[in-house]
Amino acid sequence: xxxxxxxxxxxxxxxxxxxxxxxxxxxxxxxxxxxxxxxxxxxxxxxxxxxxxxxxxxxxxxxxxxxxxxxxxxxxxxxxxxxxxxxxxxxxxxxxxxxxxxxxxxxxxxxxxxxxxxxxxxxxxxxxxxxxxxxxxxxxxxxxxxxxxxxxxxxxxxxxxxxxxxxxxxxxxxxxxxxxxxxxxxxxxxxxxxxxxxxxxxxxxxxxxxxxxxxxxxxxxxxxxxxxxxxxxxxxxxxxxxxxxxxxxxxxxxxxxxxxxxxxxxxxxxxxxx
Numbered sequence: 001x002x003x004x005x006x007x008x009x010x011x012x013x014x015x016x017x018x019x020x021x022x023x024x025x026x027x028x029x030x031x032x033x034x035x036x037x038x039x040x041x042x043x044x045x046x047x048x049x050x051x052x053x054x055x056x057x058x059x060x061x062x063x064x065x066x067x068x069x070x071x072x073x074x075x076x077x078x079x080x081x082x083x084x085x086x087x088x089x090x091x092x093x094x095x096x097x098x099x100x101x102x103x104x105x106x107x108x109x110x111x112x113x114x115x116x117x118x119x120x121x122x123x124x125x126x127x128x129x130x131x132x133x134x135x136x137x138x139x140x141x142x143x144x145x146x147x148x149x150x151x152x153x154x155x156x157x158x159x160x161x162x163x164x165x166x167x168x169x170x171x172x173x174x175x176x177x178x179x180x181x182x183x184x185x186x187x188x189x190x191x192x193x194x195x196x197x198x199x200x201x202x203x204x205x206x207x208x209x210x211x212x213x214x215x216x217x218x219x220x221x222x223x224x225x226x227x228x229x230x231x232x233x234x235x236x237x238x239x240x241x242x243x244x245x246x247x248x249x250x251x252x253x254x255x256x257x258x259x260x261x262x263x264x265x266x267x268x269x270x271x272x273x274x
Contacts, residue, residue, distance in 0.1 A: 006077035009037040009229040012104050013222060014095055015084025015112070016045035016057065016121070022261030023049075023115070023215035024084060028222040030264040031244070035226030040076060042068040044095065045087045051214055051256025054119035059087040062094050069098040078104040079229035082221045083134070085112045088123040096133045106139035106228050109174070110221035111147050127151065136173030140234065142221050143169070144180045159192070166194040176234050182216065193238055203239065205246045212252045212260035219262055220245045243267065 011032050018024035025041050032039035044065060047057040072078060081104040086092045099107060111130055113122040122130070127150055135141055135151075149156050152168040156179075166177040175196040182189050191203045223241035232240070244267045251266035 009226070009231075010040065010076050010078050011037045011222075011225050011229045012040050012042065012072065012078045012081035013084065013225070014042045014044060014081060014086075015218070016047055016087065017043060018047055018049045018215070020050035020214075020256065020261070022051060022255070022259075023218050027215035027218040027261070027264070028082065028084065031219045031222035032226045034264055034268055035223055035230075035244070037079075037226045037229050039222075039226075040072055040078065042072070042095075042098075044091050045085055047085075049115070051258035051260050053258065054115050054121070057087070057121075059091050062090075065091070065094050066098065069102060072104075073102040080105040080108070080225045082108040082110060082225040084110050084218055084221070085121045086126065086130075086134075087121070089126040089129045092126050092129045092134055096129075096137065099137055107137050108221045108225050108228070109134055109138040109141045110217050111141065111143050111151060112217065113147050113150060131172055135169065138174040139228070140176045140178060140221075140224060140238070141169055141174040142178045142180065142217065142224070144182055144217060148179050159190070162192040163194070163200070166192055166200070170194055170196075176238075178238060180217070180220070182213070191242065193235075195234060199235075201235075203242045205242070208249050208252075210249065210252055210260075211258070212255075212262070213249055214256075214259040214261050216245060216249065216262065219248060219264065 013028035029039045045059040048055040148165045152165045169177045177194045179192045188204045194200045223244040224237045227237035247267040248262035251263045253263045
């Protein structure tokens with residue numbers, strides 16, 4: 001009976017909140033809902049944030065984070081999980097310890113370091129901890145270009161640089177790597193994917209001229225998490241997530257005065273109409 005009750009695909013986001021609703025846990029939950037899985041959350045930090053930037057944030061105490069993990073493990077059957085904003089070295093370690101303690105399925109690591117408005121969301125001393133302790137647990141790691149540069153200590157300017165950086169990240173223990181090209185300056189956004197079996201490919205889409213891209217990384221990694229929880233293979237999950245984000249950026253909504261949020265229901269509307 002317990003197995004039957006927990007048969008519906010369930011996911012977990014481990015991250016910080018965004019009071020503005022566009023990124024962080026809020027974007028994760030919206031995305032997972034749109035991908036038809038039941039989403040849960042472990043809150044690591046709380047931010048005061050809107051489309052103009054991050055005004056303040058506070059990381060939660062270890063005891064409360066540990067209890068959130070334990071509570072989910074006691075009751076639910078999480079099939080895949082993801083990490084987002086983890087604040088600092090101490091909180092990265094707290095999360096790593098819990099991920100080793102409980103089996104929440106494949107892990108997608110979105111190495112959130114800097115908000116769209118420029119605010120630092122990961123302390124400098126935490127980057128080495130992410131590389132040493134978190135990436136070896138990752139089924140997929142999804143850095144953008146600046147994050148990939150920080151994690152690899154490389155300057156990434158060309159396609160060959162992206163390929164090399166992916167190999168460096170895979171050498172940390174991350175099984176599959178997607179380096180996102182959204183911070184580039186070309187007419188197309190080109191992401192490079194290196195899979196565990198050595199297969200690699202590029203995903204390209206036209207660059208949309210908009211500042212309404214707040215929460216893109218959160219949305220992408222959440223969509224991957226949902227697809228994996230539903231039983232899809234890694235490549236299918238990555239390709240579906242890319243399509244989901246592309247639609248969410250292309251069909252913009254007008255919210256806020258700064259880096260506005262994505263339209264999280266756009267992909268579903270597109271496919272209903274087609």
